[in-house]
Amino acid sequence: MLIKAENQYQQGFHELTFYMDSLHRELGKSIAMNSRRQLGPCLTNVWRLSYAAQNGVGQLPLTLMPFNKTEEFLSKMGDFSFRTATRDLEKEPLTPSEWKTLKNLYARSGEIVQELRKVEQAIYDKKLRWMDVEQAIATEDKKMDHTIIDGFKLIDQRVDGFREIDFGMNTTSSEEIQIKRLGNLTGEEIAPEEARQRALIFTGIKKPREVKVTAVDKKGVYPVYDISILNGDGSSTLVEVTKRGGRLLWMMNTRPINAARLSIENGEVKAYRFLLSRGWDGMENVKTERYDNIAVYTYAPREGGILLYPDMITVKVALDRGEVVGIEARNYVANHRKRNLPKPTLSVQAAEKRLNPHFKVEERSLALVQNERNEEVLVYEFIGKVDKTAYQVFINAKTGEEEKIDHLDYVS
Incomplete structure (x- = not known):
C-alpha cells in the first residue's frame, strides 16, 4: 500500500523500542543513585521518555487492537515520575512505597523491553510489513501472519497483570479520564439494530453486502458497538459507536487508495463539509498532514474566541476521489461539554x-x-x-x- 505510511509505522515501532529501552535504563539509574539532587533530573527523564514511548505507540496501526493497558501503564508512569520529580526531594524524599514503585517499574519495564525485542526479531526474520498488520486487523484475515499482532496482545496481557504497582492515590492518567467520561455519557442505550442504522447513515453506505454488529462491554471499558460493514467493492468499513447515546467514536474505510486527483485544499473542503453534515459545526482546521494519497485534517471547536484543543476531531480524506475514509472523534465525545471558560490574567x-x-x-x-x-x-x-x-x-x-x-x- 502506501510506502510513506509503512515508513511511519516502522519509525513508530523503532521509537517505541528505543524509548522503552532508554526508559528501562533510566529507571535502573534511579534506584541505584544515592543523591537526592540527581534523582529529580533522572525522574524528569523517566517522565519525558514515557511520553515519547506513548508517541511511538500512537504512530502504530493499533486502533482496532487492544493495547490500551500498555498505553495506560506508560501514562501512569509518566504522571508518577513527573509528580515526584517536581517536588523538593531534599525536603520530601521518596517514601518506602515510592521506592518500591520505582523498583517495580524497573522490573516491569524490562519485561516489556524483552517482549518488544522478540517482536522486532520476528519482523526482521520474517520480513513482515506493518501495512499487512493494518490490513489483517481491519479485515480479520485469519490467513495473514499475525506474529506482530500476537506479540502486542501478549505485551498488553502481561501489562494488565502489573497490579502490584502503586502509582499513588492521586494518579489519574489521560486514558483513565477519557474512559471515565465515555463511561458516564448521558442518553438512552441504543439497540444493536439502531447502532447498525446509525453506522450506515454516518458512512453514507446505502447497499452494503453485509453488516455485523458486536457489543463490547468489558469491565472497566465504556460499552460500545463495533460495526463491520462489507462494502460492494469487497473492502470493509469499521465503525464504533457508544451504546449509551449512540455517539460515533471512530470510523475507518480500508479500501485501497489510488493516485491523488484532488489537492490538499480540495480535501479540506470535503472534510469540513463532512463534519458539518454530521452535526459537527463551529470546527476550525488546526493541523493538516499528507501521507501520499491521503490527507489528514485535525479540527477543534472555538468558543468565545478560545480554541478547545481537548475536543479535537481528526478526519482522513482519500485524495483520489475526495472520500472521507477515517474519523477519530473519541477526544471530542469524551471532552466536549459546557465549560466556564476562564479569563486571561496576562495580556x-x-x-x-x-x-x-x-x-x-x-x-x-x-x-x-x-x-x-x-x-x-x-x-x-x-x-x-x-x-x-x-x-x-x-x-x-x-x-x-x-x-x-x-x-x-x-x-x-
Whole structure:
C-alpha cells in the first residue's frame, strides 16, 4: 500500500523500542543513585521518555487492537515520575512505597523491553510489513501472519497483570479520564439494530453486502458497538459507536487508495463539509498532514474566541476521489461539554514577551490545552518560526509559564 505510511509505522515501532529501552535504563539509574539532587533530573527523564514511548505507540496501526493497558501503564508512569520529580526531594524524599514503585517499574519495564525485542526479531526474520498488520486487523484475515499482532496482545496481557504497582492515590492518567467520561455519557442505550442504522447513515453506505454488529462491554471499558460493514467493492468499513447515546467514536474505510486527483485544499473542503453534515459545526482546521494519497485534517471547536484543543476531531480524506475514509472523534465525545471558560490574567503582549527572542510570531490566539498533569489550562497559542522551522508555542495565560511547544510541518 502506501510506502510513506509503512515508513511511519516502522519509525513508530523503532521509537517505541528505543524509548522503552532508554526508559528501562533510566529507571535502573534511579534506584541505584544515592543523591537526592540527581534523582529529580533522572525522574524528569523517566517522565519525558514515557511520553515519547506513548508517541511511538500512537504512530502504530493499533486502533482496532487492544493495547490500551500498555498505553495506560506508560501514562501512569509518566504522571508518577513527573509528580515526584517536581517536588523538593531534599525536603520530601521518596517514601518506602515510592521506592518500591520505582523498583517495580524497573522490573516491569524490562519485561516489556524483552517482549518488544522478540517482536522486532520476528519482523526482521520474517520480513513482515506493518501495512499487512493494518490490513489483517481491519479485515480479520485469519490467513495473514499475525506474529506482530500476537506479540502486542501478549505485551498488553502481561501489562494488565502489573497490579502490584502503586502509582499513588492521586494518579489519574489521560486514558483513565477519557474512559471515565465515555463511561458516564448521558442518553438512552441504543439497540444493536439502531447502532447498525446509525453506522450506515454516518458512512453514507446505502447497499452494503453485509453488516455485523458486536457489543463490547468489558469491565472497566465504556460499552460500545463495533460495526463491520462489507462494502460492494469487497473492502470493509469499521465503525464504533457508544451504546449509551449512540455517539460515533471512530470510523475507518480500508479500501485501497489510488493516485491523488484532488489537492490538499480540495480535501479540506470535503472534510469540513463532512463534519458539518454530521452535526459537527463551529470546527476550525488546526493541523493538516499528507501521507501520499491521503490527507489528514485535525479540527477543534472555538468558543468565545478560545480554541478547545481537548475536543479535537481528526478526519482522513482519500485524495483520489475526495472520500472521507477515517474519523477519530473519541477526544471530542469524551471532552466536549459546557465549560466556564476562564479569563486571561496576562495580556497577549505580556505573554509574547515570554517567547524566545528569535521566535518570529505569525499567529496569536487564546486556546485551552491539557498540561502534563492532565489539567485544562488557558494559554496563548503562538505560531511562528525560528529561521525556517515552524513551531507552536503555548504560554500559560495566568502564570506566563511555557506549557508546551510543538514542531509544525506545514503541508505545501
